Amino acid sequence: xxxxxxxxxxxxxxxxxxxxxxxxxxxxxxxxxxxxxxxxxxxxxxxxxxxxxxxxxxxxxxxxxxxxxxxxxxxxxxxxxxxxxxxxxxxxxxxxxxxxxxxxxxxxxxxxxxxxxxxxxxxxxxxxxxxxxxxxxxxxxxxxxxxxxxxxxxxxxxxxxxxxxxxxxxxxxxxxxxxxxxxxxxxxxxxxxxxxxxxxxxxxxxxxxxxxxxxxxxxxxxxxxxxxxxxxxxxxxxxxxxxxxxxxxxxxxxxxxxxxxxxxxxxxxxxxxxxxxxxxxxxxxxxxxxxxxx
Amino acid sequence: xxxxxxxxxxxxxxxxxxxxxxxxxxxxxxxxxxxxxxxxxxxxxxxxxxxxxxxxxxxxxxxxxxxxxxxxxxxxxxxxxxxxxxxxxxxxxxxxxxxxxxxxxxxxxxxxxxxxxxxxxxxxxxxxxxxxxxxxxxxxxxxxxxxxxxxxxxxxxxxxxxxxxxxxxxxxxxxxxxxxxxxxxxxxxxxxxxxxxxxxxxxxxxxxxxxxxxxxxxxxxxxxxxxxxxxxxxxxxxxxxxxxxxxxxxxxxxxxxxxxxxxxxxxxxxxxxxxxxxxxxxxxxxxxxxxxxxxxxxxxxxxxxxxxxxxxxxxxxxxxxx
Numbered sequence: 001x002x003x004x005x006x007x008x009x010x011x012x013x014x015x016x017x018x019x020x021x022x023x024x025x026x027x028x029x030x031x032x033x034x035x036x037x038x039x040x041x042x043x044x045x046x047x048x049x050x051x052x053x054x055x056x057x058x059x060x061x062x063x064x065x066x067x068x069x070x071x072x073x074x075x076x077x078x079x080x081x082x083x084x085x086x087x088x089x090x091x092x093x094x095x096x097x098x099x100x101x102x103x104x105x106x107x108x109x110x111x112x113x114x115x116x117x118x119x120x121x122x123x124x125x126x127x128x129x130x131x132x133x134x135x136x137x138x139x140x141x142x143x144x145x146x147x148x149x150x151x152x153x154x155x156x157x158x159x160x161x162x163x164x165x166x167x168x169x170x171x172x173x174x175x176x177x178x179x180x181x182x183x184x185x186x187x188x189x190x191x192x193x194x195x196x197x198x199x200x201x202x203x204x205x206x207x208x209x210x211x212x213x214x215x216x217x218x219x220x221x222x223x224x225x226x227x228x229x230x231x232x233x234x235x236x237x238x239x240x241x242x243x244x245x246x247x248x249x250x251x252x253x254x255x256x257x258x259x260x261x262x263x264x265x266x267x268x269x270x271x272x273x274x275x276x277x278x279x280x281x282x283x284x285x286x287x288x289x290x291x292x293x294x
Numbered sequence: 295x296x297x298x299x300x301x302x303x304x305x306x307x308x309x310x311x312x313x314x315x316x317x318x319x320x321x322x323x324x325x326x327x328x329x330x331x332x333x334x335x336x337x338x339x340x341x342x343x344x345x346x347x348x349x350x351x352x353x354x355x356x357x358x359x360x361x362x363x364x365x366x367x368x369x370x371x372x373x374x375x376x377x378x379x380x381x382x383x384x385x386x387x388x389x390x391x392x393x394x395x396x397x398x399x400x401x402x403x404x405x406x407x408x409x410x411x412x413x414x415x416x417x418x419x420x421x422x423x424x425x426x427x428x429x430x431x432x433x434x435x436x437x438x439x440x441x442x443x444x445x446x447x448x449x450x451x452x453x454x455x456x457x458x459x460x461x462x463x464x465x466x467x468x469x470x471x472x473x474x475x476x477x478x479x480x481x482x483x484x485x486x487x488x489x490x491x492x493x494x495x496x497x498x499x500x501x502x503x504x505x506x507x508x509x510x511x512x513x514x515x516x517x518x519x520x521x522x523x524x525x526x527x528x529x530x531x532x533x534x535x536x537x538x539x540x541x542x543x544x545x546x547x548x549x550x551x552x553x554x555x556x557x558x559x560x561x562x563x564x565x566x567x568x569x570x571x572x573x574x575x576x577x578x579x580x581x582x583x584x585x586x587x588x589x590x591x592x593x594x595x596x597x598x599x600x601x602x603x604x605x606x607x608x609x610x611x612x613x614x615x616x
Contacts, residue, residue, distance in 0.1 A: 031416075033405065033420050039438065044437070047437065104332055115318050133341070136549075136569040137592060140577070144357065167333065232573070242427075247429055258443075265434060272427060273422055276426075284496060
């Protein structure tokens with residue numbers, strides 16, 4: 001009798017301890033992965049506010065502020081280096097790339113989902129695969145093309161070339177949005193007397209604004225991510241963008257301005273990460289190639 | 295649905311549009327034109343140009359690409375010992391990092407598919423290596439692995455593992471980027487760090503798409519964690535794992551940024567990969583023909599990956615139809 005009544009109780013305690021064990025493993029794993037991923041960024045932020053005295057003493061505990069934190073490095077970065085120019089160039093290039101991308105991608109995605117019928121999807125996948133043609137394969141001939149067009153050493157070379165990866169990626173992304181558009185509204189607008197272009201402008205575009213916003217964000221962040229073309233095309237510091245400028249200009253020969261360097265990296269990295277993170281689900285939906293439905 | 299059924303006639307009547315260019319047969323190509331022209335002119339044409347470069351004597355100083363030199367470039371590139379090292383490194387770095395990424399991504403995706411406190415923060419942090427510009431993140435690693443001020447060295451010294459009369463001594467620093475094995479290890483580590491989030495989020499999408507009723511049925515039938523993993527999750531996840539691996543492989547295989555920012559191919563070309571060697575020969579050395587020839591060695595693998603990807607996409611498309 002006692003045995004019978006004991007059994008379920010034993011099972012629940014067993015279940016409980018297993019659950020606690022499972023939760024512990026879960027939190028431990030999550031913490032470990034988060035620390036590994038965030039390590040260089042944590043180190044960046046910590047470094048950015050250190051004084052020279054503190055930083056360049058190998059005996060100091062590097063994980064704490066031995067001297068009080070200082071804003072001097074960020075002031076130096078902003079006032080004494082070409083960093084503001086890099087930021088400005090980055091914004092100009094990114095904005096121009098966004099405009100070109102949206103102008104090319106919205107009609108293309110519309111044509112592929114709405115007009116091309118059965119082969120639209122296949123053509124869409126082909127265009128997406130263009131995104132995977134790596135800059136490594138193209139930067140050498142493109143350096144020649146850029147030089148032929150007289151754009152070497154100019155930020156406009158990046159404006160010209162960056163849409164080669166934003167257009168394929170964003171076309172695919174926007175096709176996903178367009179598939180969900182209820183086309184009856186467009187037809188209704190045409191029955192009401194609007195031309196096709198007018199109907200698209202009045203119905204499809206407003207309904208797809210979230211999709212177009214996603215395109216804007218990704219064209220922007222992918223531009224900020226780019227490094228290879230920028231490195232190959234541009235040598236004069238006045239035309240450089242952040243990811244290359246920081247790397248080439250704030251390291252002068254053997255002299256590293258480590259705190260300013262890290263501040264420069266962190267100041268761009270975190271805003272970009274926040275933007276990207278917010279729109280990430282759309283990014284994944286594009287990357288799973290329809291292998292996942294949901 | 296209260297709207298009246300749309301008949302074939304009314305659809306085609308509407309689709310004709312008001313102006314001649316609004317007919318579907320005209321409007322479709324017209325809308326596609328800007329995107330297609332861009333891709334053909336600045337991806338298709340440069341790809342052809344890369345091949346032409348590789349068979350010519352073109353340099354920065356001599357931009358003539360019409361001198362056909364046959365396989366000369368490939369021959370002289372191939373016999374270079376640095377090239378062979380770079381080819382080997384490219385394959386070894388990619389294979390090792392991607393095997394580890396596949397294992398870790400499965401773990402991490404399972405963690406992120408569970409509910410726990412602070413999950414949003416963990417997700418944000420875990421994705422940082424992918425969401426931030428790669429050159430800037432790698433710059434952080436570069437400083438983290440500094441030859442004198444690395445905090446890892448400080449920690450090792452603190453615990454008495456590094457320095458005179460210790461297990462890792464007598465030097466006071468490990469020189470992570472200065473010795474062959476450690477530099478190669480560091481490059482692989484940063485590759486894992488960079489591509490893990492991408493593989494993870496793709497897997498996570500697959501994991502959350504496993505229908506709940508399948509899980510419930512397995513629970514009711516008494517299938518334990520391992521059984522569910524081996525008989526249900528893994529087979530269902532296989533296609534998406536393939537997608538994750540293929541994408542992550544493309545990025546690791548063709549990477550130039552990590553190679554350039556972290557080690558610049560050093561010490562003494564020991565971490566040189568095809569992409570970085572193409573950069574040093576083609577852009578810095580000014581020999582565009584050699585650079586193009588080196589980069590073209592990436593092409594066979596990329597084509598294989600593209601074909602695999604198309605087959606995966608077609609298969610999932612067929613599933614949808616059935």
